[in-house]
Amino acid sequence: MAAAVTRRINASLHVEATGNGAADGESRRDSAAAHSPAAKRINDAKNSDVWVAVQEGDMPGDSSRALLFRTMKVKGSILHPYRFVILLRLIAVIAFFIWRIRHRNHDGVWLWFMSMVGDVWFGFSWVLNQLPKLNPIKRVPDITAIRDQYESSTSGESKLPGIDVFVTTVDPVDEPILYTVNSILSIIATDYPAEKYACYLSDDGGTLVHYEAMFEVANFAKLWVPFCRKHCIEPRAPENYFGVKRQPYMGSMQEEFMSDHRRVRREYEEFKVRIDSLFNTIYQRSEAYNRKNTKEDGVKATWMADGTQWPGTWIEQAENHRKGQHAGIVKVILNHPSYKPQLGPPASIDNPFDFSNVDMRLPMLVYLSREKRPGYNHQKKAGAMNVMLRVSALLSNAPFLINFDCDHYINNSQAFRAAMCFMLDPRDGQNTAFVQFPQRFDDVDPTDRYANHNRVFFDGTMLSLNGLQGPSYLGTGTMFRRAALYGMEPPRWRADTIKVISKAKEFGESTLFINSMIDGANQERSITPLFLEESVNNELSTLMTCAYEDGTPWGRDVGWVYNIATEDVVTGFRMHRQGWRSMYCSIEPAAFRGTAPINLTERLLQILRWSGGSLEMFFSHSNAFLAGPRMQPLQRIAYLNMSTYPIVTIFILAYNLFPVMWLISEQFYIQRPFGSYILYLIIIIAMIHVIGMFEVKWANITLLDWCRNEQFYMIGATGVYPTAVLYMVLKLITGKGIHFRLTSKQTEACSNDKFADLYVVRWVPLLIPTIAVLIVNVAAVGVAIGKAATWGLFKEQAQHAVLGMVFNVWILVLLYPFALGIMGQWGKKPAILFILLLMSISTVAIMYVTFRAIYPSDWSEIATSLGKQN
Ligand SMILES: O=c1ccn([C@@H]2O[C@H](COP(=O)(O)OP(=O)(O)O[C@H]3O[C@H](CO)[C@@H](O)[C@H](O)[C@H]3O)[C@@H](O)[C@H]2O)c(=O)[nH]1
Ligand SMILES: [Mn+2]
Numbered sequence: 001m002a003a004a005v006t007r008r009i010n011a012s013l014h015v016e017a018t019g020n021g022a023a024d025g026e027s028r029r030d031s032a033a034a035h036s037p038a039a040k041r042i043n044d045a046k047n048s049d050v051w052v053a054v055q056e057g058d059m060p061g062d063s064s065r066a067l068l069f070r071t072m073k074v075k076g077s078i079l080h081p082y083r084f085v086i087l088l089r090l091i092a093v094i095a096f097f098i099w100r101i102r103h104r105n106h107d108g109v110w111l112w113f114m115s116m117v118g119d120v121w122f123g124f125s126w127v128l129n130q131l132p133k134l135n136p137i138k139r140v141p142d143i144t145a146i147r148d149q150y151e152s153s154t155s156g157e158s159k160l161p162g163i164d165v166f167v168t169t170v171d172p173v174d175e176p177i178l179y180t181v182n183s184i185l186s187i188i189a190t191d192y193p194a195e196k197y198a199c200y201l202s203d204d205g206g207t208l209v210h211y212e213a214m215f216e217v218a219n220f221a222k223l224w225v226p227f228c229r230k231h232c233i234e235p236r237a238p239e240n241y242f243g244v245k246r247q248p249y250m251g252s253m254q255e256e257f258m259s260d261h262r263r264v265r266r267e268y269e270e271f272k273v274r275i276d277s278l279f280n281t282i283y284q285r286s287e288a289y290n291r292k293n294t295k296e297d298g299v300k301a302t303w304m305a306d307g308t309q310w311p312g313t314w315i316e317q318a319e320n321h322r323k324g325q326h327a328g329i330v331k332v333i334l335n336h337p338s339y340k341p342q343l344g345p346p347a348s349i350d351n352p353f354d355f356s357n358v359d360m361r362l363p364m365l366v367y368l369s370r371e372k373r374p375g376y377n378h379q380k381k382a383g384a385m386n387v388m389l390r391v392s393a394l395l396s397n398a399p400f401l402i403n404f405d406c407d408h409y410i411n412n413s414q415a416f417r418a419a420m421c422f423m424l425d426p427r428d429g430q431n432t433a434f435v436q437f438p439q440r441f442d443d444v445d446p447t448d449r450y451a452n453h454n455r456v457f458f459d460g461t462m463l464s465l466n467g468l469q470g471p472s473y474l475g476t477g478t479m480f481r482r483a484a485l486y487g488m489e490p491p492r493w494r495a496d497t498i499k500v501i502s503k504a505k506e507f508g509e510s511t512l513f514i515n516s517m518i519d520g521a522n523q524e525r526s527i528t529p530l531f532l533e534e535s536v537n538n539e540l541s542t543l544m545t546c547a548y549e550d551g552t553p554w555g556r557d558v559g560w561v562y563n564i565a566t567e568d569v570v571t572g573f574r575m576h577r578q579g580w581r582s583m584y585c586s587i588e589p590a591a592f593r594g595t596a597p598i599n600l601t602e603r604l605l606q607i608l609r610w611s612g613g614s615l616e617m618f619f620s621h622s623n624a625f626l627a628g629p630r631m632q633p634l635q636r637i638a639y640l641n642m643s644t645y646p647i648v649t650i651f652i653l654a655y656n657l658f659p660v661m662w663l664i665s666e667q668f669y670i671q672r673p674f675g676s677y678i679l680y681l682i683i684i685i686a687m688i689h690v691i692g693m694f695e696v697k698w699a700n701i702t703l704l705d706w707c708r709n710e711q712f713y714m715i716g717a718t719g720v721y722p723t724a725v726l727y728m729v730l731k732l733i734t735g736k737g738i739h740f741r742l743t744s745k746q747t748e749a750c751s752n753d754k755f756a757d758l759y760v761v762r763w764v765p766l767l768i769p770t771i772a773v774l775i776v777n778v779a780a781v782g783v784a785i786g787k788a789a790t791w792g793l794f795k796e797q798a799q800h801a802v803l804g805m806v807f808n809v810w811i812l813v814l815l816y817p818f819a820l821g822i823m824g825q826w827g828k829k830p831a832i833l834f835i836l837l838l839m840s841i842s843t844v845a846i847m848y849v850t851f852r853a854i855y856p857s858d859w860s861e862i863a864t865s866l867g868k869q870n
Contacts, residue, residue, distance in 0.1 A: 118651035137467035141421035162398030162527035186237035198364035206312030328371035328544030336529030408594035415591035433484035433580035470582030473572025483521035566613030579630035600821035649721030659780030782844025
């Protein structure tokens, strides 16, 4: 009843949502209205010049159940020319190779041959990249349909299945605790029946601060959650909600909203102060206890509020209480709520809030920190996820689960329902292992200098995969089917009964866990709260030990995959090779939002980990060639591309550094006739850009997004990918893996300059190759100008130099964000960069001219003779 009342009130509201103040317009859109038919029509109209609905006839399966999503494809007038240009380019590339073979260089065969290998690889990797993009598909979840089918508007009763929500964190400082509590609050307050989901926080640091922060969260949630429900607040992460300047309210309770808003805001400020002072509170409390209980060995424990010692890591690290060495901890902070809605109290003298029409229940909230022991490889996030998978099986055992990094929050509280539209759809729902949402980011600088938004990937590449077997798993914002994580086969490929029991031993020694598995695989189920007895507690501890997985397939065939820098892509890959499919779910306003590194070095280190992980994938049991017959051919190609793309760097780097040769001599030619060669290249490269423009159109991204992507590709390809390749070679030789550190979150976010991190230079060797490329190409431009001046523009030599210069300039344009980045604070004034650039170019040009005047030919002849010897 209460839920129904709340929903009706909600429907009459009209709340202007979010908007982070940044240039990102999407989140500023009206949230409550976004789901209304009117809004849908507007969205459809906006998209109809690109996307058209696919006519969906009778689908196999239960015909009494409504379809829960619509499928859209790119309109023929865009799709056909797009495919045609791709075909044209394929022909052009082949013609180019034939031409090159016919015009082999005779004076520098080695150079010709090497560049030929490079060009063949460019062509090949382009095919790998392009083929999977031929059929992009968009799927639009129908929230109204799922409500109609699974929720009763009169009784408020819901048949929606259960969801376990996983959040991972490690360090309360590196990953600011404010992000984590906001993430948890947005989850607890999301619009999904409270008795149908549970929230788990995995704290790999085992710090008391996180544990106590969860108590503060549980307390503040008692106010925050009913407030969100009553007024349909979006987004439900308080920091982001209050961060917006303007909040016009169109509901019928204007006055009440204003006063509630004001009060909640004040409470939130106090809540933040308490969170901030937790470090201090705990420190002082522990000092006080330690004074009372001084031990001879002088070990200082960290104490909990109830006067017992914290089992996790201590402020002053001690035996069994340090990072990487402590017991497993699991604490239920909020217990599973009752099945019936509970209305709140009306306003009174000591309670200013009228919650008499609002369901006050909160979902289950659990804190856990797995056991850590020296000598064990804890497998980072993947290890933490697997422990959560087992622990949650005993505590709530929902058939679905969704995972978030601690810096991501729910921005659209219909997101869970949207994901369910795919999981429960009568067509292929049963065979869907996971639903991936795009990653969207706050706090990125307005021009997105380092392509943090990654729109080409999230809106282009992912929609393409969606038309095949489905998007790859991207690490956060992903709804999973529990059965798929247990390594079970999709229904399409398995006998009716799930045979887990026969393999019991494979999943470890816990009978309780194994008994829970069949139940957890049943998609109709809600969650089963378990009465916490002593025996269950013991079992939970067992499930969290380091030794539990010894000799089992955990980390390979079960759960998240181990021994790789990027656990995400391979975990999704394992499901796809089993024949599962996945779905991409992009909704407005964005389902989830998170933070991204805007510092150049951090960003480069992040893509170093991704590209290193990709190569590791290629050289592991997760190689796409080994995937077996259930993987779709084009999906396999996409995975092949995903795991080999960094290799191209060898050739890109070689080409980018090639102008060094020209400094020594004019006689080095990759290909003759040089003029035609350059022309061919220009055509082939231009065609990539034409294809790119089609992709900009159907992916509905901006030109800036696309340019940034091009630029950052070149920045990555000159510095990061070579490093990744080097690491991989070393790993293959020495057998030692790559150590990647946590991506540092933006801690300067609170300082005066919101984008301060953008202007901080952290010098690392990773920057060197790109700097070298910059210098070489600036010099090459200078030399080209010098040549033109020396020889006169109409001499062949000078013309060649100028033609070659086109590429040098192009590379400089691509590396422009990098150049700004290494200038640090000076990067705020790009004019300085241009002055520097002009000065260096003219210096080189003048040097060349003078040098020529003094030594007209010697150098060049020496170099030529060297070239001929080879
Ligand atoms: O020992 C560890 C290390 C990390 N994490 C968590 O893992 C998440 C991701 O780590 P982060 O350093 O933030 O990586 P990003 O580069 O920001 O993350 C992207 O790339 C990762 C590797 O591909 C994916 O796992 C992430 O989901 C994806 O968002 C964070 O929540 C961490 O708290 C742990 O729980 N335990
Ligand atoms: Mn992250």
